[in-house]
Amino acid sequence: MPELPEVQTIINGLNRIVIAKTISSIIEKRQGTLVFEKGLKICEFGKIKSIERRGKYIIIKTSKDLKLIVHLRMTGKLIFEKDLNNTSSHSRAEIIFSDKTKLIFDDVRTFGKIQIVNSNEIINALQKLGIEPLSDEFNxxxxxxxxxxxxxxxxxxxxxxxxxxxxxxxxxxxxxxxxxxxxxxxxxxxxxxxxxxxxxxxxxxxxxxxxxxxxxxxxxxxxxxxxxxxxxxxxxxxxxxxxxxxxxxxxxxxxxxxxxxxxxxxxxx
Ligand SMILES: [Zn+2]
CATH class of the missing domain: 1.10.8.50 (Helicase, Ruva Protein; domain 3)
Incomplete structure (x- = not known):
């Protein structure tokens, strides 16, 4: 299961590769992988503005005030793919970019999720998280x-x-x-x-x-x-x-x- 260092490594990679890319669509390959906030209406996803970590969660913020909260759980992976025709053997959802590249959410065990919420919406699981171990407050x-x-x-x-x-x-x-x-x-x-x-x-x-x-x-x-x-x-x-x-x-x-x-x-x- 990816823990803090693995999630941080993934985020460091995302910050090198997908920052500022425009999301044109998000395709669900397996039902239940994408969890949309109730009543959320999305016209455009916007550009990827920032990618941050909280605990084992990846928080992708876009220029249209959306947050994609990725929880990899047991076996979730994010794989960058330059060719839209390629996929992975356990692709559960795919974030398609306007430059015809994509980010594949691959997950063998299918416990992982991507929540899509409005910036102001607070996620329950995130709220309950304890301290970040690398913060000064952890003593x-x-x-x-x-x-x-x-x-x-x-x-x-x-x-x-x-x-x-x-x-x-x-x-x-x-x-x-x-x-x-x-x-x-x-x-x-x-x-x-x-x-x-x-x-x-x-x-x-x-x-x-x-x-x-x-x-x-x-x-x-x-x-x-x-x-x-x-x-x-x-x-x-x-x-x-x-x-x-x-x-x-x-x-x-x-x-x-x-x-x-x-x-x-x-x-x-
Ligand atoms: Zn010993």
Whole structure:
């Protein structure tokens, strides 16, 4: 599933390729992929004015005050295509530009969506999102406040998008490994000194992963159809042996696989 660094890499690619292009139409290839705001009347889509990220969402703003909010979910991809006659094997929707190029929304598992709304309309899911991990406001104090009443394991709480926006299973495993925190510790039991390590390593991991264009474990690709490189720098996720020589443990937490080293990530808080 694309997490913050993959979504940011996609946005960086979109900003190189499709900014200022005029959208002539948006074609739905699979019913239910496009979700229009109720009562919205569109005469023209306009030019792409800006492309921004919030959590794992891509927000494309146009000169006609429309927002296309793309949520890639499990397997969604945006593929730029220069030839209108070409498509991809799992094309669900296509944004057609006036210069006869297009952006294909390809999604094998079909959980992804593109919401089309008026600029002033507020999206519920976006409103509930927690803090951006790379913002200055994300610090130990913020985390302490958010975690004080949460008895759930720290791993599960870090995945909660209403606490921190953009983290997923791969990066939370790496963050907790680097911060030397056991993933099953109740979130409210973690001391400030450890919270500071979590904050620091969250920022480090996010920045490094963006620098390496994200992580490709299975099907993530950038807009230019390139894989990420951060999979070469993972220390614990999907690994068998830790750099300390001990076997990596794999457990299930809230239905998701958690990887950790019981020697490097001890149970102390
Ligand atoms: Zn270890």
């Amino acid at each position: 130990a104090e913020y985390l302490k406040n958010k975690l004080k009443n949460r008895k759930a394991p720290i791993k599960n709480v870090l995945l909660d998008q209403t606490v921190i926006a953009g983290l997923g299973n791969i990066y939370v495993a790496e963050i907790l490994f680097r911060a030397k925190i056991h993933p099953a510790i109740p979130a409210n039991k973690i001391e400030t000194v450890s919270l500071k390590r979590i904050v620091l390593e969250t920022k480090n991991v996010m920045q490094e992963a963006i620098k390496h264009n994200g992580t490709t474990i299975s099907d993530y690709r950038s807009v230019e159809d390139k894989t990420g490189e951060f999979q070469n720098f993972l220390k614990v996720y999907s690994k068998k042996i830790c750099e300390c020589g001990v076997e990596i443990q794999k457990i299930k937490q809230a239905g998701r696989s958690t990887y950790f080293c019981h020697k490097c990530q001890n149970y102390e808080t």
